[in-house]
Amino acid sequence: MTSPLTLAESGPIDGRPVLVLHGGGGPATVAPIAEHFAATTRTLLPTHPGWDGTARPEGLSSVAGLAAGYLRLLRDRRLSDVLVVGSSLGGWIGAELAAADTEGLISGLVLMNAVGIEVAGEPVQDFFALDARGVAEHAYHDSERFYVDPATLPAERLAVLRANSAALRVFSGGPGMSDPALRPRLAAVEAPTLVLWGESDRIATPAYGKEYAASFGNARFETVAEAGHLPHLEQPAPTFALLDAFAAQTGGRSAPFQDLP
Template identity: 65%
Template sequence: MTTTHPTPAPHPGPDSALSEAGTGRPVLVLHGGGGPATVGGLAGHLARSAHTLVPTHPGWDGTPRPERIDSVGDLAEYYLRLLQDRGLRDVLVVGSSMGGWIAAEMALRDGTGAVTGLVLVNAVGVRVDGEPIRDFFALDARGVAEYSYHDSDRFFVDPADIPADRLAVRQGNMATLRHFAGDPYMHDPELLPRLRDIRLPTLLVWGESDRIVTPAYGAAYAAAFGDARFEVVPRAGHLPHIERPEATFALIEAHARRTA
């Protein structure tokens, strides 16, 4: 059973919401621009054998965003303090899209050794020559589906069919995403060469049909790490844990066993 409850200040405090479930090794699951619902199925699966923590990033789903949290680096520090405040060790950090970017920044900034493994799922955050990140903000709803999913017809949602309150939440999430990652767009120009300093065992999982960040982008991302594996999920796009959950979960579970 999943419970949502406050954490002792300052995390999550009034800034965020935190859902927890399961027992075992701590696994921090970080969502991308679409919000925590996009990683709900993944977190639920991992909670069968691990203690999962799924925060809502400050500013998403109507949560406040304090002025002190103004960048992806700030989010990374915020979650490292969460782990420290809770005394969590041997933490596997799993991040989707922007969440993967946050995970990489956490590994670079972790001075206590709390994080012992990384999983980046179709992550953004770096600049790869010849493989630009698709301008998500320039896409309409149909374009988002076509560039994000292998089976775009299955996952396309017409905005006209979304209730007004949920549409407002989506629009708010996109505004917050633009604040954190709009300029420079979805990356830190200095991050890629710094990844060689990360010696944690790292798995990069990529949907082969992703046209937001292509598999070639993902392969270059993986090659920049000191110790990384790159795995492609067939017939999946930017969110392989939603489109091909069994294949994606199997890769993540195998990596968790290797890094435990």
């Protein structure tokens, strides 16, 4: 990233750093995660270049490029013992970031309904082929609760959503949302990894998530009932309980972590 990074920081400056990476919906979709951690620890919530009206530097068009930028951020800030939490596309960025972390700056990785790998027989849903109703039906357990009719939104908000979708298409490479070169590299990731999945996700299924977890050498797969692609929005209490337990078990540790409650 060659342009200034849009970054929101909150929480105690001396707490364990938590880097929260959003998916295609933008930073608002993971703001509750950042707020949750900021109550007790240092939290960083970047806006990926190209989202919410931010500029995308010329030549920056890959998840690997985003991950490299965030790795530079950790180095420049002299941050270590970092917990990385990524949702959807943010999980893909987090996986790439952990795979590229040769200095051991990351001590814990959480992938929440992440995309980014290829799994035979379990393709990621073509998000770009869905209308707003289809997105709600595929992404949420309770689609009626979260469906928003685009006709009710102001023109400015619709423009932001369209620009975010365009940025998602650029970085994801299109409907497949995967990099065939990523999965073979994940076995070398040393940071303990929690792969957390909403059971009702139809964008990337729980079966896809299980394969994601199996790609790592030190990972666990956990599910959240009655939740879809964004479990922290539909079922915050059980989701945050799993996140908190994982954070407590991994801070400053490199050994395999114990079973979560």
